[in-house]
Amino acid sequence: MKEKPVKGERRVFMTGNEVCAWAALAADADIMFGYPITPQTDIMQYWTRLAPKYGKKFLQTEDEISAGFTTLGAVIAGKRAFSATTGPGNVLFQEPMSMAEMMRIPVVLIIPMRGGPSTATVIYSQQEVTMTAFGGNGEGFRVVYSTAGHQDLYDYTIKAFNTAWKYRFPTFVLSDGYQGKMRESLTIYDPAERGIEMVKAEPMLGLPGIPGVDRPTRHLRNTYNTEEELYEVVMQIARDFEKAAPEIVEWQDFDTDSEMDVLILAHGVVSRAAQGALPLLKNEGIKAGHFRPITLRPMPEEQMRAAAARANRVVVVESAYGQFLKLVKETLYGMDKPIDAILRPGVGITAEEIVAEIKERR
Amino acid sequence: MKEKPVKGERRVFMTGNEVCAWAALAADADIMFGYPITPQTDIMQYWTRLAPKYGKKFLQTEDEISAGFTTLGAVIAGKRAFSATTGPGNVLFQEPMSMAEMMRIPVVLIIPMRGGPSTATVIYSQQEVTMTAFGGNGEGFRVVYSTAGHQDLYDYTIKAFNTAWKYRFPTFVLSDGYQGKMRESLTIYDPAERGIEMVKAEPMLGLPGIPGVDRPTRHLRNTYNTEEELYEVVMQIARDFEKAAPEIVEWQDFDTDSEMDVLILAHGVVSRAAQGALPLLKNEGIKAGHFRPITLRPMPEEQMRAAAARANRVVVVESAYGQFLKLVKETLYGMDKPIDAILRPGVGITAEEIVAEIKERR
Amino acid sequence: MAKETIALTPAMPKCWNPDSKPHKFCPGCGHGLTLKMLGQAIDELGIQDKVIFGCDIGCSLLSWDFFNVDSVQTHHGRTTPVITGIKRARPELIGIAYMGDGGGYAIGAQHLVNAATRNEKITAILINNTNYGMTGGQMAPTTLPGQITETTPFGRDPEDSGYPTMGPEMVAAIAREGAYVARGSMANLRQLKRFLKKALENQMEGNGFSFVEVLSSCPTNWRTNAEATWRFVEKDMAEHFPVGEFKVPGKKEEK
Amino acid sequence: MAKETIALTPAMPKCWNPDSKPHKFCPGCGHGLTLKMLGQAIDELGIQDKVIFGCDIGCSLLSWDFFNVDSVQTHHGRTTPVITGIKRARPELIGIAYMGDGGGYAIGAQHLVNAATRNEKITAILINNTNYGMTGGQMAPTTLPGQITETTPFGRDPEDSGYPTMGPEMVAAIAREGAYVARGSMANLRQLKRFLKKALENQMEGNGFSFVEVLSSCPTNWRTNAEATWRFVEKDMAEHFPVGEFKVPGKKEEK
Amino acid sequence: MAVRIVLAGEGGQGVQVIANILAEAAYAEGKEAVYIPNFGVEQRGGVSIAFVQIDDKRIDSPKFPKADIVVALSNRAVDRTRQYVDERTTFVYDDSLVAAAEIHEDVIGIQAVEADPRSQRQTEAVDDSKQRKTVRLPESAGTIIPLSANDIAKKELHPRVFNVMILGAVLKATGVVSVEQVKAALEARLGGKFAKNPELRDLNYRALERGMGLVEHVGVN
Amino acid sequence: MAVRIVLAGEGGQGVQVIANILAEAAYAEGKEAVYIPNFGVEQRGGVSIAFVQIDDKRIDSPKFPKADIVVALSNRAVDRTRQYVDERTTFVYDDSLVAAAEIHEDVIGIQAVEADPRSQRQTEAVDDSKQRKTVRLPESAGTIIPLSANDIAKKELHPRVFNVMILGAVLKATGVVSVEQVKAALEARLGGKFAKNPELRDLNYRALERGMGLVEHVGVN
Amino acid sequence: MTEATKWRAFSQPGKRASFNLFPDLCKGCGLCMQKCPVKIIIWSQDLGVYGTPAVETSDQDKCIACKMCENVCPDAAIRIIVNPQDKDKE
Amino acid sequence: MTEATKWRAFSQPGKRASFNLFPDLCKGCGLCMQKCPVKIIIWSQDLGVYGTPAVETSDQDKCIACKMCENVCPDAAIRIIVNPQDKDKE
Ligand SMILES: Cc1ncc(C[n+]2csc(CCOP(=O)(O)OP(=O)(O)O)c2C)c(N)n1
Ligand SMILES: Cc1ncc(C[n+]2csc(CCOP(=O)(O)OP(=O)(O)O)c2C)c(N)n1
Ligand code: SF4
Ligand code: SF4
Ligand code: SF4
Ligand code: SF4
Ligand code: SF4
Ligand code: SF4
Ligand SMILES: [Mg+2]
Ligand SMILES: [Mg+2]
DSSP states (O other), rough: OOOSSSSEEEEEEEEEHHHHHHHHHHHHOEEEOOOOOOTOOOOHHHHHHHHHGTOOEEESSSSSSHHHHHHHHHTTTOOOEEOOOOOHHHHHHHHHHHHHHTTTTOOEEEEOOOOOSSSSSSSOOOOTTHHHHHHSSSSOOOEEEEOOHHHHHHHHHHHHHHHHHHSSSEEEEEEEEHHOOEEEEEEOOOGGTOOOOOOOOOOSSSSSSBTTTTBOOOOOOOOSHHHHHHHHHHHHHHHHHHHHHHHHHOOOEEEEESSSSEEOOOOOOHHHHHHHHHHHHTTTTEEEEEEEEEEEEEEOOOHHHHHTTEEEEEEEEESSHHHHHHHHHHHHTTOOEEEEEEOOSSSSOHHHHHHHHHHHOO | OOSSSSOSEEEEEEHHHHHHHHHHHHHTTTEEEEEEOTTTTTHHHHHEEEEEGTOEEEEEOOOOOHHHHHHHHHTTTOOOOOEOOHHHHHHHHHHEEEEEEOOTTTEEEEEEEOOOOOBBBBSOOOOOOOHHHHHSSSOOEEEEEOSSSSSHHHHHHHHHHHHHHOOOOOOEEEEEEEHHHOOOEEEEEOGGGGGGOOOOOOOOOSSSOBTTBBBBEEEEOBBBHHHHHHHHHHHHHHHHHHHHHHHHOEEESSSSSSSSSEEEEEEEEHHHHHHHHHHHHHHTTOEEEEESSEEESSSOOHHHHHHHHHHEEEEESSSSSSSHHHHHHTTTTOOOOOEEEEEEETOOOOOOHHHHHHHHHH | OOOEEEOOOOOTTTTTTTGGGSSSOTTTHHHHHHHHHHHHHHHHTTTTTTEEEOOOOSSSGGTTBBBBSSEEETTTTTHHHHHHHHHHTTTTTTEEEEHIIIIIIIHHHHHHHHHHHHSSSSSEEEOOOSSSSTSSSOOOTTOOOTBBBBBBBTOHHHHOOSSOOOOOHHHHHHHHHTEEEEEEEETOOOHHHHHHHHHHHHHHHOOOOOEEHHHHEEEEEEEHHHHHHIIIIIIIIIHHHHOOOEEEEEEOOOO | OOEEEEEOOOOTTTTGGGGGGGGGOOOOOOHHHHHHHHHHHHHHTTOTTTEEEEESSSGGGTTTBBBHHHHHOTTTTTTTHHHHHHHHOOTTEEEEEEEEHHHHHHTTTTHHHHHHHOOOSSSEEEEOOOOEETTTEEEEEEEOOOOOBBBBBTTOHHHHHOOOHHHHHHHHHHHTTEEEEEEETEEEEEHHHHHHHHHHHHHHHHHHOOOEEEEOHHHHTHHHHHHHHHHHIIIIHHHHHHOOEEETTOOOOOO | OOOEEEEETTTSSSHHHHHHHHHHHHHHTTTTEEEEEEOOSSSSSSSSEEEEEEESSSSSOOOOOOEEEEEEEEEHHHHGGGOOOTOOOEOOOOOOTTTTOOOOOTTTTTTTTTTTTTTTOOOOOOOOTTTTOOOHHHTTOOOEEEEEEHHHHHHSOOGGGGGHHHHHHHHHHOOSOOHHHHHHHHHHHHHHHHOOOOOHHHHHHHHHHHHHHHHHHOOOO | OOOEEEEEEESSOHHHHHHHHHHHHHHHTEEEEEEEOOOOOOOOSSEEEEEEESSSSSOOOOSSSSSSSEOSSHHHHHHHHGGGTTTTOOOEEEETTOOOOOOOTOOTTTOSSOOOOOOOOSOOOOOOOTTTOOOOTTOOOOOEEEEOOHHHHHHSSGGGGGHHHHHHHHHHHHHOHHHHHHOOOEEHHHHHHHHOHHHHHHHHHHHHHHHHHHSSSOOOO | SOOOOOOOEEEEESSSSEEEEEETOOOOHHHHHHHHHTOOOEEEEEETTTTSSEOOOOOOOOOOOHHHHHHHOOOOEEEEOOOHHHHOOO | OOOOOOOEEEOOSSSSSSEEEETTTTOOOOOHHHOOTTOOOEEEEEEOSSSSSEEESOGHHHOOOOOHHHHHHOOOOOEEEEEEHHHOOO
């Protein structure tokens, strides 16, 4: 048996990119494909150093389009393959991801977001939410985990492989440039020891036997001649997605059990600021709660609505210009809670800023 | 003076793609860049036949990425340039469009949508709404016209050039494969004779004089070192966009003046089915109205809300799996109108189908 | 003796999928001939159970269920990376990336060039039909000077859009030891099969990248009858595109 | 005589933008030297008011305000099409597309290859520094065999990722009459300037595509001191990349 | 309400050109017409379908679920168009069916190749599994009209004008456009050829009328 | 609340390595620490900034608007970090300022090149427009502490250990981590080098202490 | 699936070989015609799969069994079966 | 903007030429040093723009005014001014 990269439990202090590389190793990923882009590149750099020790592979491709399609190729061949990108690279990745969506090719893509639009910054942002959840010419049949710290990055990178392979939707682990480049502590572990079993990666092509003789030939395609054929295919994916959604959704809530003056909605790293804001608001005599969707797609709809129902008003906080806000409005449609928004495209948000804004707008 | 391609007014019977080529000529577009893709290719084919007669240019590029960036280059150089694409090509166009969004490069892109995700069909769809309005790693600082027929195609293709150059946002003319390939009648005209003046295309680079000596040098960029720098840039674009929005929004409403049992919301070609459904519903004793946003971005918010306010319930109809529905929910947030949706990804919708569904769900 | 109707097995390669025959290519299309030679090569090498066939968007997509070999239809220009991913994941498989000149030399040129640079151990087969067949006959990078296409209605003007891409020449300029690069033609089927077979054997031996361009007809978009079709392939195309082997493994070269 | 402090005009090319100096490149970076030669060439040709300078993402982006010539910073790999668009729109301008080996040979290879095929009348200058400088030193298509980079921590293994891309050789294999293709080096600045000047003149004469690759240092990511920097450029790189002209306009060739 | 027409055949039977002429004639007559060609990915070899709607006022949805008249010219076309047929539909098919003549997609009246006079027919037929299977007609259709346009064209006129006969049949069945307008539309398309070879005009007009003679006006609209 | 630290200098002054050691020491001590390097597009030549937060409990937002202590080691660094200073901030700068020694970004204690012994200083200075401009300090700061760490390092110790002195100063000013932990973190990083050359350890420790001696504990937290 | 599938063929026997044309495969492209060295392939009254004329030989006895037609057919619509006595000579 | 901008320079006069170093441009890369044919360029106590040592010549009288240093400096941080009498010989 091959040696396990992570044994037992271990408290460590590392960068988020390093965490992702370890998580992929722990999840027994077989091969990574990628094209360098800050702040993601370190994932590749850690992987290239670590992977060979465990018989795992790497290929640096000529661009993100190729990184996406080579990843799909490896998955089709039966391997647990993944990639990582961000910003303009994520834009290019939408082409292969739309093929994955159509052909039900499981794939994991790690995205530490950077500022946009265009090349913008290499630092931090939450501006790739819409694109990651709904990019390409498809219907957003994707799973998006938005992580808030290094422990999340480890946990959800591992989980992403199982979600992708179990439900066969492209699965994304969103974080941001801070998380990618920052160091903080977390516990890494062998998933098996925590009872997490990795879903097997079965080949879609290249099975044993002579095709057409010993077994039916596998012919995969994504092109259809008639609208009606396509309609059936898309509706089938939609049904599968909606069936899986309740099993996939994840969220956290903080102080949302009782009536609130204000419910703060935030995801990813901004959720940490929101969590930090709660005691400060309490000090100011404001009864605040915080709801954090961990999956942005599918959205924990019921849960968010339930939390919002207990609040007088809602404040959406994000490091983007309303990408999460749109999702919130859609999710809470039909409710009449006033929504305020703190929109800070491309810049970090702190607990103090949230408190100040909430006080001001009260 | 160069000869005008369209003189006076003329009733014609043509395909939608031909209409687009004529409209671009009438708008005095200088150059088209493009990569073939069904059902858009005919626009290029008509353009290559017509354009040389009027001293206009064409370049077939190596892919859509190049088509997008060459178009931007020509605009930067001071020409009224445009392109056309759809489906997977639209996916690739998101990269150059995100640069245009950031650098305020006006550009017109015509998109007769086809089925998705992935390669899917080459026929018809409304599945590129989210991507066209919000694609790339940006915030959707774009203008999207959704046309319902050949007259619209002509009118809004001309208008798109003026919107783009006046407000400096990428501007899209959405239609669909039916419209692109179908023939119907319309009136083409010389915009000048209708009092439409084309906004001048000024060069962003390559001005007269020695830069740094006779005049300041123009240095265009899209990359920033700090989050704060980027924040200022994005917020400035946001302010400009929001300021322009009320001037840009367009819509149509049908029978929405009085109280309605049901308000049908639909855009583009599906709006025609909705219009067709109104008399049929009346026959059935159902008081129905129809609101059609012509700009999907910015959305005619106030107007849609006003129409919805007069209805007991709302039915969203689209040839996609909820892309327009999301926009509607966001727009109508805070209202408590029940929303029903008729979602038909990739297939056409008829008045009869709308009537049947509305009756069934009553 | 009179003509009579009998039941007979056609002379199709064993690895062809009879259920998708007659295939979806137009009458007289070179795709069919190339895939016949490829089928024979697969049969002769006995690798039907090891081949993964990937086809591009372009008329090559019409071959998505052509063979009884496991197949995947990809995006326009992206077959090279998909097959690369498959091969990197499972080197024991034999990956074939089948594409058109638009897919290989235009939208997917970066993939072709870099697969060649990295010496990916896959076999790429590219149909040069001097136009974009599937979309109805637009200019391709390979379109001949003066040739009328849908986007060069007055003929391709080299001053405006250059001369035809010399694909194998380009690939040979960057490929290294172990690579196999050739240009065959439907006008010489025996040679074409030999090239295709060598391209597959080269992969089986693990030498490196194999690339075969095929001069191929598109009677539909050229609007040629049979005679003109052959003339175009045998004369017009041959004048611009020399047929032969450009790089053969074993011959160590210093670059 | 003692060292004293005076006020003096540096020997910068006239078209440099003094307000952005010292420039943003690292100490000892070949980008600076190439842009000095390019600046001198622009000065000598007297075209400061006609040049549009486009830079890629990669360290080339650091030149976005380098010159007092109208400039545009584009996306990674996309400078060739942006400059193509500018040139097609206004042929009287002189378009320079300035990029790295990642931008030109990897992510933008389709643009380079097809600009060469179409013989776009622009001048492309590509900095070959055998790595991805801006992102911190990953493997580039040009990385030397055995060279350690961030993504080849055990050295580039040609068996796994091939040999360095031979860019000018590749471009010369597809470019036709009117094209100018050369590889210069910071190790021979006079020659480099000559190549750059010819590349610009070729555009000014409307002949066709001009392409100059430049062997260039990246002391930061190579982790070399001055001596090792020169050695790497003059010896290691020169061994793999022959310097010279690969295609000169006027010489009519049959392909 | 608009008259809704579906025309389907093998690529090369010329259904698109008939549809186009029909729509053009209606437009010229001052009516509103919408014509959508079906365009799958294949250049040739797929079933070719045309959707036409003709009305006095602007037509709403370009696509429709059920047609007033469906014309299917091959077995595959019958299968492919079944979905557009309901009890109000007139279903027209050619019972000399698959043996349809080759007519180039966008030109009326030209056939690439014809049989060599030396050609012999096969002497007998075996009925093996790969033989062309018969097709089930859409029984739900209100009216089913079999035509032998192909055979008649071959025998009485010329295989080249097979699709013009079909056009005549549709014209008669629907009555949406006048014969004169259709003739004018034919003239607009083929005027040049007619001028060179007046016999061609005559042949086409005769085909049109022969086609009309094959059906009753079934009052579709 | 977390102690929030901003360290900024020219690329090559080694601020990232100090920040890293600080965070590592805090982590080793069982505290929670978050360290974010600033990373603009330039590999070299930009201002290098490090953000560190240390706390007993999990740290919420990785970024913060105002710092408890800001250390700026060049004029540009002063400009760049002004935004993080308010009335509760201790602002530390090196008044031997721009003349900061080169220390490679990710290694403590190595300087690429040093002056040739033959080198002469210039005889006089002209004050022209391009001469290095002086910088305005952030007056809003609660406390402003000038250090001459660079000069002192050069004179008393070795230019190589300039950044370790700064580390000492931060340590003293904030008191977030114990000196022992910082020494252990140094040992973890440079243990190999120390083993080969024990003098180096001594030099670094002395620098740390000398740096601590330069400031009072200002009770930041 | 193992069994080789049989198709309907029009068979024309000749001195050296029979010419077998599969009408359900022949698309009437004419490529074979152009390549027959003895120019005996002609358009047939029988129709191929697209309703276009298939091919046959005008005089199968003139066929030299070179198989050129079989080889150049993109659709595998022709099969030349060499008569037993001739087979030996091959 | 027309006026050529002057920068602070450390000027070392010599028999054939003066060596002028712009400390606000010199990044201390050392490329010039390696290329001086008479090996007189050394690390200076003065610092360049990044706080790293700039360069100077150890003995400017040995300078042969070849301008190699000026040419290879990527930052235009050196300017060699040839003395008038020498200028004529050029
Ligand atoms: C991204 C994208 N752009 C464009 C298209 C449209 N498209 C389909 S096939 C094709 C060209 C096919 O030409 P080629 O690759 O030469 O193959 P051929 O059909 O000639 O065999 C194009 C442009 C697409 N499917 N995807
Ligand atoms: C689409 C996209 N992918 C990746 C990147 C990240 N990126 C920025 S620069 C660069 C590589 C630069 O290397 P090269 O082109 O060789 O230029 P150099 O810095 O070496 O001069 C990369 C991969 C990006 N900006 N955009
Ligand atoms: S369009 Fe051309 S390439 Fe495509 S199948 Fe038809 S003949 Fe072949
Ligand atoms: S990283 Fe390398 S290429 Fe980039 S500026 Fe620095 S030395 Fe030059
Ligand atoms: S086998 Fe040869 S001779 Fe006989 S029909 Fe075929 S091509 Fe003609
Ligand atoms: S080559 Fe084949 S398909 Fe073409 S005509 Fe001859 S037999 Fe028929
Ligand atoms: S001019 Fe020549 S000799 Fe003088 S210092 Fe410079 S390189 Fe040395
Ligand atoms: S080459 Fe220029 S920047 Fe480098 S050390 Fe010499 S003078 Fe300074
Ligand atoms: Mg082609
Ligand atoms: Mg590089």
